Amino acid sequence: MARKSSIKNLKNARRAKNDEFYTQYGDIQKEIEKYLEYNPDTFRNKVVYCNCDDPFESNFFRYFVLNFNKLGLKQLITTSCKPSPVANTQLELFGNGKTLSKSKGRPKITANKFTINEVFDIDADGEFNLKDVAKQLKANKNNEWVPLEGDGDFRSDECISLLEQSDIVVTNPPFSLFREYVKQLFDHKKRFLIIGNINCITYKEVFQKIKSNEIWLGNGMGRWISGFIVPESYDLYGTEARIDENGNRIVATNNCLWLTNLDHGRRHQPMPLMTMAENLKYSKHKEIKGKRSYDKYDNYDAIEVPFTDAIPGDYKGVMGVPVTFLDKYNPEQFEILGNSNVRGEREHLMNKKKSATDCTYINGIPQYARILIKNKKVKK
DNA sequence: GAGCGGGATCCAAGCCTTCG
DNA sequence: CGAAGGCTTGGATCCCGCTC
Numbered sequence: 001m002a003r004k005s006s007i008k009n010l011k012n013a014r015r016a017k018n019d020e021f022y023t024q025y026g027d028i029q030k031e032i033e034k035y036l037e038y039n040p041d042t043f044r045n046k047v048v049y050c051n052c053d054d055p056f057e058s059n060f061f062r063y064f065v066l067n068f069n070k071l072g073l074k075q076l077i078t079t080s081c082k083p084s085p086v087a088n089t090q091l092e093l094f095g096n097g098k099t100l101s102k103s104k105g106r107p108k109i110t111a112n113k114f115t116i117n118e119v120f121d122i123d124a125d126g127e128f129n130l131k132d133v134a135k136q137l138k139a140n141k142n143n144e145w146v147p148l149e150g151d152g153d154f155r156s157d158e159c160i161s162l163l164e165q166s167d168i169v170v171t172n173p174p175f176s177l178f179r180e181y182v183k184q185l186f187d188h189k190k191r192f193l194i195i196g197n198i199n200c201i202t203y204k205e206v207f208q209k210i211k212s213n214e215i216w217l218g219n220g221m222g223r224w225i226s227g228f229i230v231p232e233s234y235d236l237y238g239t240e241a242r243i244d245e246n247g248n249r250i251v252a253t254n255n256c257l258w259l260t261n262l263d264h265g266r267r268h269q270p271m272p273l274m275t276m277a278e279n280l281k282y283s284k285h286k287e288i289k290g291k292r293s294y295d296k297y298d299n300y301d302a303i304e305v306p307f308t309d310a311i312p313g314d315y316k317g318v319m320g321v322p323v324t325f326l327d328k329y330n331p332e333q334f335e336i337l338g339n340s341n342v343r344g345e346r347e348h349l350m351n352k353k354k355s356a357t358d359c360t361y362i363n364g365i366p367q368y369a370r371i372l373i374k375n376k377k378v379k380k
Numbered sequence: 381g382a383g384c385g386g387g388a389t390c391c392a393a394g395c396c397t398t399c400g
Numbered sequence: 401c402g403a404a405g406g407c408t409t410g411g412a413t414c415c416c417g418c419t420c
Contacts, residue, residue, distance in 0.1 A: 175391085175392070176391085197391085197392060197393090198392095199390075199391075199392080202389090202390085203389095203390080204389090240393075240394060240395085241393095241394095251393070251394090252393090252394090253392075253393050253394070254393080254394070254395095255392070255393060255394070256392095256393095284398080341388090341389085342389095343388070343389085
């Protein structure tokens with residue numbers, strides 16, 4: 001099979017739990033600009049907390065420092081999930097490692113906390129680097145760098161205490177702890193903008209929140225996030241990996257998305273839709289085009305819509321659509337009824353005569369996860 | 381309430397197709 | 401022909417419900 005190698009990767013990834021993917025500056029900027037377009041005050045007077053970000057490497061930290069005044073931030077807090085290997089070599093910039101705890105006379109490298117309350121002009125070299133960070137820290141007593149007591153795990157007491165102080169959390173959390181991470185955000189009723197894998201949509205906890213419009217997708221998925229920077233140790237292979245002009249090792253996974261509860265304009269734009277008849281005649285998808293009608297599921301009273309842009313604008317019943325539909329989802333236009341792959345979210349839609357329960361079926365052939373939706377605008 | 385069996389869930393990084 | 405769009409993939413582990 002052509003996909004054999006990807007299955008191998010899948011299994012390796014499952015074992016390795018590789019969480020060291022760094023988000024690129026341009027991708028962060030591109031996404032946040034969209035919230036500002038919708039509401040320029042989205043971040044004004046807010047405390048932003050990046051709780052999975054080594055300040056020495058994180059572009060989230062870099063973005064929020066460089067745009068601190070433009071966004072009108074009240075404060076930026078950044079904590080790393082683990083001790084930074086980079087910090088080790090950069091201590092002299094901060095003067096004798098003064099803020100580091102000492103152990104047997106030698107500085108003990110720990111996880112870091114950076115707090116930025118005020119940002120002055122960055123030196124005019126056009127680059128933002130560790131020197132600039134150091135300058136910010138030295139320039140103002142309100143800005144500080146201190147070691148954390150523990151390892152900087154977002155679940156630790158000290159990080160939860162920082163979470164309590166913050167208004168908006170923005171980061172790319174470790175995927176292997178994603179569900180726990182989201183739960184914590186909701187437990188503490190925080191606003192957030194985070195990166196997740198497309199399949200997180202089908203996590204039970206996440207899907208329930210999407211259905212109830214407590215979580216929604218950001219401004220794009222897939223290639224909207226152009227890629228992630230991976231460490232040296234990461235093996236680059238396949239057609240989507242590259243090294244950029246700065247020597248960064250990039251993998252374009254094309255399977256990630258922004259997840260948020262900050263409002264933005266895209267989710268209020270209605271999807272343009274063709275009628276069923278038009279789709280059957282003009283659709284660019286051969287699975288639809290030329291057919292007499294849309295397929296019906298064996299085990300659901302709903303029609304199969306294999307591509308998001310083949311959703312008809314004149315069907316009043318239940319439609320099964322790919323999870324990528326959520327990228328275009330407008331809650332004023334559509335209602336989400338369930339998800340064929342989430343237990344507890346599908347039983348009410350199933351045709352009880354059929355036995356297969358794990359997904360939607362057409363003529364006995366299983367389909368991938370489908371979100372079951374209804375068009376709110378079509379009258380009964 | 382421990383043990384067991386089998387179906388449900390879940391993992392991440394591509395690959396294939398179409399477009400311009 | 402490069403860029404962008406669209407959505408898999410299948411086995412290890414989890415978890416639920418049943419039996420003893």
